[in-house]
Amino acid sequence: MSVKNLLVEAYKQTSYQLVGHGHRTIQMLTDALKDYDDLEESDMYGTGKIIEQFQAKLKECLGKEAAVFFPSGTMAQQIAMRIWCDKTGLKKVAYHPLCHLEIHEEEGLKKLHQIDSVLLANETRIIQLEDIENMEEEVSCILLELPQREIGGELPDYQTLEAISSYCRDKEIKLHLDGARLFEILPYYQKSAKEVCALFDSVYVSFYKGIGGIAGAILAGDEDFIQESIVWKRRHGGDLISLYPYIISADYYFTKRLHKMNQYYEEAKELAKLYNECEAIQTRPLEPVSNMFHVHVAIPKDQLELILITIYKETGIGLTRNMKATSENSCSFEVSIGDQFALVPKTEIKNLFQRLNMKLKEVTP
Amino acid sequence: MSVKNLLVEAYKQTSYQLVGHGHRTIQMLTDALKDYDDLEESDMYGTGKIIEQFQAKLKECLGKEAAVFFPSGTMAQQIAMRIWCDKTGLKKVAYHPLCHLEIHEEEGLKKLHQIDSVLLANETRIIQLEDIENMEEEVSCILLELPQREIGGELPDYQTLEAISSYCRDKEIKLHLDGARLFEILPYYQKSAKEVCALFDSVYVSFYKGIGGIAGAILAGDEDFIQESIVWKRRHGGDLISLYPYIISADYYFTKRLHKMNQYYEEAKELAKLYNECEAIQTRPLEPVSNMFHVHVAIPKDQLELILITIYKETGIGLTRNMKATSENSCSFEVSIGDQFALVPKTEIKNLFQRLNMKLKEVTP
Numbered sequence: 006m007s008v009k010n011l012l013v014e015a016y017k018q019t020s021y022q023l024v025g026h027g028h029r030t031i032q033m034l035t036d037a038l039k040d041y042d043d044l045e046e047s048d049m050y051g052t053g054k055i056i057e058q059f060q061a062k063l064k065e066c067l068g069k070e071a072a073v074f075f076p077s078g079t080m081a082q083q084i085a086m087r088i089w090c091d092k093t094g095l096k097k098v099a100y101h102p103l104c105h106l107e108i109h110e111e112e113g114l115k116k117l118h119q120i121d122s123v124l125l126a127n128e129t130r131i132i133q134l135e136d137i138e139n140m141e142e143e144v145s146c147i148l149l150e151l152p153q154r155e156i157g158g159e160l161p162d163y164q165t166l167e168a169i170s171s172y173c174r175d176k177e178i179k180l181h182l183d184g185a186r187l188f189e190i191l192p193y194y195q196k197s198a199k200e201v202c203a204l205f206d207s208v209y210v211s212f213y214k215g216i217g218g219i220a221g222a223i224l225a226g227d228e229d230f231i232q233e234s235i236v237w238k239r240r241h242g243g244d245l246i247s248l249y250p251y252i253i254s255a256d257y258y259f260t261k262r263l264h265k266m267n268q269y270y271e272e273a274k275e276l277a278k279l280y281n282e283c284e285a286i287q288t289r290p291l292e293p294v295s296n297m298f299h300v301h302v303a304i305p306k307d308q309l310e311l312i313l314i315t316i317y318k319e320t321g322i323g324l325t326r327n328m329k330a331t332s333e334n335s336c337s338f339e340v341s342i343g344d345q346f347a348l349v350p351k352t353e354i355k356n357l358f359q360r361l362n363m364k365l366k367e368v369t370p
Numbered sequence: 371m372s373v374k375n376l377l378v379e380a381y382k383q384t385s386y387q388l389v390g391h392g393h394r395t396i397q398m399l400t401d402a403l404k405d406y407d408d409l410e411e412s413d414m415y416g417t418g419k420i421i422e423q424f425q426a427k428l429k430e431c432l433g434k435e436a437a438v439f440f441p442s443g444t445m446a447q448q449i450a451m452r453i454w455c456d457k458t459g460l461k462k463v464a465y466h467p468l469c470h471l472e473i474h475e476e477e478g479l480k481k482l483h484q485i486d487s488v489l490l491a492n493e494t495r496i497i498q499l500e501d502i503e504n505m506e507e508e509v510s511c512i513l514l515e516l517p518q519r520e521i522g523g524e525l526p527d528y529q530t531l532e533a534i535s536s537y538c539r540d541k542e543i544k545l546h547l548d549g550a551r552l553f554e555i556l557p558y559y560q561k562s563a564k565e566v567c568a569l570f571d572s573v574y575v576s577f578y579k580g581i582g583g584i585a586g587a588i589l590a591g592d593e594d595f596i597q598e599s600i601v602w603k604r605r606h607g608g609d610l611i612s613l614y615p616y617i618i619s620a621d622y623y624f625t626k627r628l629h630k631m632n633q634y635y636e637e638a639k640e641l642a643k644l645y646n647e648c649e650a651i652q653t654r655p656l657e658p659v660s661n662m663f664h665v666h667v668a669i670p671k672d673q674l675e676l677i678l679i680t681i682y683k684e685t686g687i688g689l690t691r692n693m694k695a696t697s698e699n700s701c702s703f704e705v706s707i708g709d710q711f712a713l714v715p716k717t718e719i720k721n722l723f724q725r726l727n728m729k730l731k732e733v734t735p
Contacts, residue, residue: 028409030410030411030412031403031406031407031408031614031618032409033412034615035403035408038399038400041396042396043396043400044393044395044397047394047396047584049394076607076608079606079609080606080608110605110607111601111602111605112605113604113607116605117483117605118482213611219611219612219614219615220610220612220613236476237476239444239476240475240476240477240481240482241444241606241607241608242441242442242444242445242475242478242606243442243445243607243608244442246578246584246585247394247578247584249399249584250584250616251615253396
């Protein structure tokens with residue numbers, strides 16, 4: 006068994022975990038189904054009470070003319086880009102180099118839609134207004150991911166967002182929000198979803214990040230845009246005869262967790278502080294702006310894994326199941342706060358970080 | 371309320387229905403979940419016990435090197451076409467004019483994959499070897515849909531299938547099976563799924579037609595083909611973090627109904643005979659070759675709907691909820707036999723068809 010598997014195995018054996026909502030088991034579905042009568046009618050190709058009510062709820066929440074449920078964000082966002090490109094006749098969009106479309110979708114945007122990308126900012130920082138003003142090529146659409154997940158979940162300040170939105174409107178560039186973690190950033194901005202979405206022409210939100218559903222996404226925008234997206238959803242093979250297993254769970258966990266985003270945010274700040282007090286550790290952002298952050302550790306990955314495995318066994322508390330090497334002598338992992346953090350006794354967390362700090366001091370030159 | 375809605379409403383009020391497996395309610399899902407422990411781990415991006423075991427089972431059943439679960443057949447089949455076209459460098463495939471890809475997918479194949487289609491045979495009959503031999507254009511792949519649903523579920527004889535397969539191999543044309551209803555035709559051919567699939571390079575099967583699951587499909591073929599299809603699945607946005615709600619229900623109803631396909635086939639023949647004994651009615655095929663057929667009635671749609679509504683009310687038995695006008699003076703509807711036919715008392719079916727025949731005689735010139 007590789008060291009990585011040992012970390013996962015050790016994590017699975019822990020009684021408490023500081024991240025996430027818990028293991029992804031089918032209980033996520035059976036819990037969500039408990040409120041429903043067995044005789045409730047299935048949705049059929051985008052029609053029916055279950056899908057229409059949820060779409061109406063999210064349309065209201067996001068303050069857009071229309072909203073449609075998609076099986077995945079990958080599908081929803083490629084389609085949003087395609088519609089905006091077709092509208093202007095220019096098959097080019099701009100986004101961050103670590104955008105989901107650029108690094109996690111096997112070039113679907115290019116291979117299925119023949120849309121080229123212009124990369125804004127770079128892998129070390131988020132997009133600022135200047136990056137857009139200085140863009141040398143014309144694009145149909147700019148996609149902003151809030152927060153920028155792959156660099157730890159950083160956010161521009163709200164004035165920057167407003168300035169970018171206003172600039173794009175002036176220049177007739179469509180602005181799309183990758184809001185996979187939109188609900189998670191509202192406490193930091195102290196804005197409603199509707200206020201943030203008003204800055205964008207189209208918006209995608211996910212139901213299995215902070216919300217913790219099984220899968221699925223909502224795409225929202227004006228009526229024309231959404232009607233077109235429904236045609237593209239069929240073309241992509243996403244207009245399943247029934248999507249209710251995802252919708253029921255999305256709705257259930259949305260209701261259950263939307264009001265907890267502030268708690269997750271406060272807990273993320275608390276946990277990041279504990280990490281930053283340790284030798285050789287720095288979080289990114291230093292102070293989180295959502296429920297997530299990255300932990301960067303200046304020791305080799307294998308060494309940190311062995312330390313964590315020991316700590317998991319000694320304390321019964323898991324910190325992460327994943328880890329990646331960022332260089333020969335450094336590594337990092339992602340933290341997303343969910344329901345589980347609050348379940349762990351504070352004194353045990355304190356004890357854990359004392360142990361971690363001690364072990365890191367032993368191995369740091 | 372329109373006449374069409376009245377038909378649907380009257381159908382919903384019936385105690386028995388001669389078609390299908392029953393109303394699509396969320397009980398389809400809760401029943402399937404009953405055999406599972408709540409702590410069963412979710413599949414994750416194509417990995418995990420639930421998805422891997424089901425893929426292995428279907429790979430065996432279809433006799434192919436590899437199989438992968440897709441959320442929809444639309445996605446699976448476009449991807450199959452794309453892979454075969456990319457292999458030969460020729461973006462053209464051939465299929466029937468009433469093929470799902472041609473009439474139900476909003477031109478996804480052309481708009482997403484830039485693949486052109488050559489239409490074989492015509493809307494009144496199925497594809498024969500001669501249609502392929504006489505094809506004037508070169509294509510990468512030929513898609514055969516067995517049975518050809520939109521003309522009532524007709525089938526070529528098995529020798530024709532073998533001849534087409536052999537011809538395509540000689541000419542190095544890939545042959546793909548749209549087997550949305552593959553299991554439903556095995557009793558007529560008296561062949562195993564493996565035997566039929568051996569004639570094809572790639573195969574798609576569905577789990578919500580005769581099987582009666584919630585949604586989902588399997589694509590099967592050789593190892594290389596399936597590995598490529600997994601990359602395309604991600605590009606299409608079909609590589610959902612978890613697909614288990616569909617897989618669990620597909621597996622449950624597959625196990626429950628696979629052995630009943632012969633029963634459905636025999637019942638379809640029995641029911642078609644009853645229709646054909648009525649004035650102004652002819653089924654297509656005259657004798658079904660699967661669990662499905664179309665009923666063609668030589669009176670106007672509105673008139674037949676009124677007759678059926680009366681009959682549903684008098685007998686408590688529903689025949690169909692859908693109906694389409696085929697001309698000003700004729701209409702048709704589709705019949706697919708499932709679990710429900712066997713639940714209806716035979717004497718009541720006989721009584722129903724006597725009434726139907728009487729009413730049709732009254733209105734037929």
